[in-house]
Amino acid sequence: MQATHNHDAVLAILKPTPAPGFVVGDVPMPSAAPGQVLLRVAAASVCGTDVHLYDWNPWAAARVIPPRVVGHEVCGEVIGWGDGVHGPALGTRVAVESHIVCGYCDECRRGDFHVCENTRILGVDVDGAFATHLAVPLANVWPVGDAVPPDVAAAMEPFGNAVHACSYGELSGRTVVVFGCGPIGCAAIAVARVQGAARVVGVDRNEYRLNLAERMGAHSIVRATDNAVDDAVRSAAGDAIDCVLEMSGSPVAVASATRLVRPGGWISLLGIGDGPDVVDLSSDVVMKGLSLYGIAGRRIPATWEQVTAYVQDGVIDVRALITHRFGLSDIDGAIALMKSGQCGKVTLTPE
Ligand SMILES: [Zn+2]
Ligand SMILES: [Zn+2]
Secondary structure: OHHHOOOOEEEEEEEOOOOOOOEEEEEEOOOOOOOEEEEEEEEEEEOHHHHHHHHOOHHHHHHOOOOEEOOOEEEEEEEEEOOOOOOOOOOOEEEEOOEEOOOOOHHHHHOOHHHOOOOEEEOOOEOOOOEOEEEEEHHHEEEOOOOOOHHHHHOHHHHHHHHHHHOOOOOOOOEEEEEOOOHHHHHHHHHHHHOOOOEEEEEEOOHHHHHHHHHOOOOEEEEOOOOOHHHHHHHHHOOOEEEEEEOOOOHHHHHHHHHHEEEEEEEEEOOOOOOOOOOOHHHHHHOOOOEEEEOOOOOOOHHHHHHHHHHHOOOOOHHHHEEEEEEHHHHHHHHHHHHHOOOOEEEEEOO
């Protein structure tokens, strides 16, 4: 399909070499391969993963092969089709699922696409979304309609993590504690409220994020300190904590969650820690009959369907999570702000 293929250069944010930092530079205009669509990027948002890529932490160094266009949370407009693709209509606004799955491994054949063995992640394993244009498989685009603003559509991917984390058990009438009040934790607070949780408590070390947690509907907030977190959470949430949504990745928070949740309760684990886990499995998980649910990406399509309902009907104000906006070429400023912790979701817009 020649229409989508040309050699014009486009602006992109790259990890150029296996070292810290990004560069803003020109890359060849992407083209839609067979089975792909070509998108003009309308908005993208920055994730903690992008900060890890920027810093070139051990995970990034082991996984990413530069040069790589980074970024994976994105909204675009369909402007071209690869061979074998006959939609969505040109001009359609789409959100993007960042996990490109194989469709043929055992997990995919079971419908568990979110744990596909051959997952390739946009902006990590293949060129990504911090660019004026990108090409993605047709299966990864999710039409949202023009009523959903591009910055909100870009944030549907991380918002989906929150929705997925909330989906393990019933929240109506329950007491829910959220450890880690970054954008996903704050989104989870909003989802828990909408699902009718009786009491939602947000826990974080960061004042800015605790304020955001309150704005998103937390009944109370707990400032995490090095000790006495359990007591502080119990005094805010009561003794009958039905579930914890663990978004912080702190091993200390995970251990605290297992102590706090009532016998028979459950924990969704989304945060990825960089320290050794210190959970007392025998007494705090086995003997209490807890359920631990790992949140890998989003269930496809169930999570996306739920996210769409929340976003399209305005049930949850996802835009309230978006606190800062930068031009694509000011990625260094966006990353610096992310590292300061004085922000919610940070959005990039192509100039
Ligand atoms: Zn992300
Ligand atoms: Zn697969």
